[in-house]
Amino acid sequence: MKEVSVPGETVYVEVEKELSVIIEIDGSSTVFPISVAAAEIFRETHPDVQIPVGISGTGGGMKRFGVGETAISNASRPMKDKEAAVAAENGVEFTELTVAFDGLSVVVNKSNDWVECLTTEELNLIWDEGSTVNNWNQVRSSFPDVEMNLYGPGTDSGTFDYFTDEINGDEGRTRSDYTPSEDDNVLVMGVAGDKGSMGYFGYAYYVENKDKIKVVEIDGGTGCIAPSEATINDSSYSPLSRPLFIYVNNGELARPEVYEFVKFYLENGSMLAGEGGYVGLPQSMYDDGLAAIAKYK
Structure with missing residues (x-):
């Protein structure tokens, strides 16, 4: 509530608080450098979007993701059946996206x-x-x-x-x-x-x-x-060569800022993989990812 001076009276006007938009990411320490690079570069043109990236390991990240605590989970292996079952129990639908190749x-x-x-x-x-x-x-x-x-x-x-x-x-x-x-x-x-x-x-x-x-x-x-x-x-x-993934909560993808961030991530996948120290995918694989998220635009 903000006080506004008007001749002869005091008027109180509702002022909407400016909220920070947050896209929370957690999970694999291996994928961490790629997602950090994506977050830092994306924020150069979207400074109001906060993108904290945590490291709790792939399994730790999946525990949070499966109960809806995070928008995106970094993973250095595919999601396990038991992790997918927890997500289903909590109504979390998701999209798996391959983002880079790694050599352990x-x-x-x-x-x-x-x-x-x-x-x-x-x-x-x-x-x-x-x-x-x-x-x-x-x-x-x-x-x-x-x-x-x-x-x-x-x-x-x-x-x-x-x-x-x-x-x-x-x-x-x-x-x-x-x-x-x-x-x-x-x-x-x-x-x-x-x-x-x-x-x-x-x-x-x-x-x-x-x-x-x-x-x-x-x-x-x-x-x-x-x-x-x-x-x-x-x-x-x-x-010891393997793919690296991000998992995205489909409900979060419906938020414009999340969609735009994931789209940016895939459109610049090869560059981001290199920034993170890994190997980019063939462009066709990034295109497949973009097609998979297009319905949430």
Whole structure:
């Protein structure tokens, strides 16, 4: 209520508060850099739209998304059936959109001068449930007697789900005596500060920290291959290449600002993937996404 002076009387006029428009995003730390880039660039022309982007891991983000707490959920794996069931129970209808390709990167300390490549069998030996490997010379006799310390995503992470499925044969199957975090920057710091370390996370975090950590080539049966834009794009970096997603609440898509943001995200998908440190999709895949959201315009 605002007081307005009028000769001979005082008049009170209702004044509508200026509200900030918010598009809340949460979920995968892997997809985080892409969504942050999208939010920052979008806000250059839409400064009244607030777009907070959180990191709670793919699973943590899905928990919030499924009960309608967020408009968009970043995900480094597809939504699970049980997560879709929770969304359905809460009346949350959604659209899955692929936004980039990633090459999950296995890394070691920069001073590690003995390992250049590991086979998927050796990764399984190290990371499988019940593994007692705690020294590099247990992986290969030619490796030195150096204590091995492991760093990896927590159980709410889509990266954790993907890695354990591909390397250990079952999603969630892993040794438990490693240092976990949903924040990949924490894992980077752990590996960078520990000579005997090994960790894994999304390609963007390796690219951003090449001066601190060293990537390990992976032999999935066809020879040693390092993650790069080319090997991720042609899937020769196997089996650790994967798509990245955002999930959008269809009810939120009916809001003009959400629709415009998601449209911007897809129209600039390749550029945003590059800004985030990942590999863009073929344009036809972004066009498919734009067609999927067009009915909410």
